[in-house]
Amino acid sequence: MLQSQLFTKTSRHVSGDETSINAKLLTQAGYIDKQMAGVYSYLPLGWRVFRKIEQIIREEMNDIGGQEMEMTALQSKELWETTSRWETSEQIMYKFEEKGAAPIGLAWTHEEAVTRIAKRFINSYRDLPRYVYQLQTKFRNEPRAKSGIIRTREFVMKDLYSFHTTEADLDVYYEQVKEAYLKIFKRCGLEALVVEASGGAFTKKYSHEFQVLTEAGEDYVVYCEACKYAQNKDLDKAKAGDNCPQCQTNKLKDGKSVEVGNIFKLGTKFSEAFKLYFTDEQGKQQPVIMASYGIGPGRVMGTIVEVHNDKDGIIWPENVAPFQLHLILLGESAEIKKQAEDLYKYLKDQNIETLFDERDESAGTKFKDADLLGIPWRAVVSEKTKGKIELRNRLTGKIELISNKELLNKFSVQ
């Protein structure tokens, strides 16, 4: 895309009430816009990143048999009363209770909704197991949202729900999801620790969190540098300085971290409440055994920025970058312009995602913007490069002078 046509521009300033690195950098670079505390729009560049993260999640969910669907944000009081969560989620749930109209709430999770729907289709052991997920917008009344897009009041969540005949069957799938989650975070450029969780709004037992160590986090974990054992710091099991309970080395540390995903064995809590039973092979009625698994793509995006940045801006991992290549034209001679334009046209034809900075700006401005935007590779065409291209890696800063052909070979999708 031509940078001169981009809807957004970078900005050197950011409003003083943004304290997190992700909110500051993403705002300055024009990736997001704050509508109000804890509520952000994704602008075109930011939305490109967001959709890449969504697609990585989608691919890994499909790979473990997940069927994508889309449930509703508007939900009836009646639905939530089945589990008594209409009352118990008083603090978190946005509700409309208008005179003369049936009360409505905005869903902050979908166990109730999915269990009711599953009842339409699951009757027999032959209908199990089943795995469904969605990438859907949830709402939570977070009074102190202050971590940029890491904790917001409106956010897309990938929530997967699984339905099983036995705990053993659930256990097998639970491990598959754990592996899929680690693949997702790795593809997004994050190293996540699998942490024994201390619970939350859900059941305290049988849940794991995926934590990424960064100072922006709101969580604290105790983790082993040697074997990757990790637990929530609130758990009274091991402390920094102790020997690791798993590998017995004394590499146990603690640190601020962000929870980028979580997985819960729900057991029969929701199936009992909704009478979601199946007939087993002996003809006996049994409650379906369930689990739920969440990842917030926006939270992942914010965490990526917290982990991958330097004083000049963002450094996107290649898999989630808004563009693969930032092509920069410096100079006004017809010859140089033609070299850059021909190259851009060729890159476009080859489906190599390229942002082409053909603006009438100084080299300094263009380089500053490029560093802030954080596209992994910067390719400069100028008088100085003499028909070649100066390719710079945003992460390492390493520069090489290469020919058009070498550039195309490097970026061509195999």
Added chain:
Amino acid sequence: MLQSQLFTKTSRHVSGDETSINAKLLTQAGYIDKQMAGVYSYLPLGWRVFRKIEQIIREEMNDIGGQEMEMTALQSKELWETTSRWETSEQIMYKFEEKGAAPIGLAWTHEEAVTRIAKRFINSYRDLPRYVYQLQTKFRNEPRAKSGIIRTREFVMKDLYSFHTTEADLDVYYEQVKEAYLKIFKRCGLEALVVEASGGAFTKKYSHEFQVLTEAGEDYVVYCEACKYAQNKDLDKAKAGDNCPQCQTNKLKDGKSVEVGNIFKLGTKFSEAFKLYFTDEQGKQQPVIMASYGIGPGRVMGTIVEVHNDKDGIIWPENVAPFQLHLILLGESAEIKKQAEDLYKYLKDQNIETLFDERDESAGTKFKDADLLGIPWRAVVSEKTKGKIELRNRLTGKIELISNKELLNKFSVQ
């Protein structure tokens, strides 16, 4: 996908409060689930159709320079007071006015939000024109939602906003969008009339609706069978029986119709309210000229079902069908099973979207389900087909006996 693993099943029954054809058929076929009046979840098959419609819209929007973004549903009272629409949208807008907290509303349209954001980036004639769009969930308090997924309280809308220096520039783009819209509807299997609109919540002037004739519609249009001239029936211009004001023939009819899209010239209404000005080439401040353009993919999907069905079920146009091919195995011999399974595997490897009905059900049940689901092509492998495949077109009912190779040639993506 294996039909035995599908999350949903078809159903012969549908609750009595569904009166529209689209809600009945989509519910029976397991494409949607009603959470409450006017609020529907999209189940896996339905979500496949929905996402295909979204993708068609996305491609056509990108083709006319649209940059995709995603704005928020939660919006502040303050934002909407800028245009006085906090008060005037009392009936339609869901609002939370909690004690001690700033009032929040759920956006039912995004002119306010996008104009405020545009102010961050548009200052000069050099920053114009700009085109941004989103596929985003909106909320409207519709007390009498009764047309299935055609009119709902929660729905995704594709809303495009354009920003221009002059009316002449807007006019050119407005025509481009009109063409793009007609392409979208055509690709979705709908024939839409471009209708002079009689207005609504927006400005009365300079707007057009895209109407599809069907008995399920809530709108009425006067249209010419000869030249496709059309106007809203409320407009006091022409009546059925009159000569057509465009081609002068007496082919003017009127009919129930569904509004599947609309386009509005907003002028400077929103830019004046938000002080979205640009500096022109003479250095003078001018208000930006705007337009907005909407399509609801869910409404399009509902309309497709209203138009394309018969007594046995849905008949999806190929571009939006959840699968291209419904492969049906009849018979229990190892040989027939192997033929069907090998064929399915091959189709999968070739990325031909196939639903494989390998369930242990009767031919009658399988055929009834296939007709209800409405996948455009049904391929039966059975003892009777003697190593060949019986291919049936859902629309025409035409049956042909073909070889594996002929089938693969027919469906291979070029």
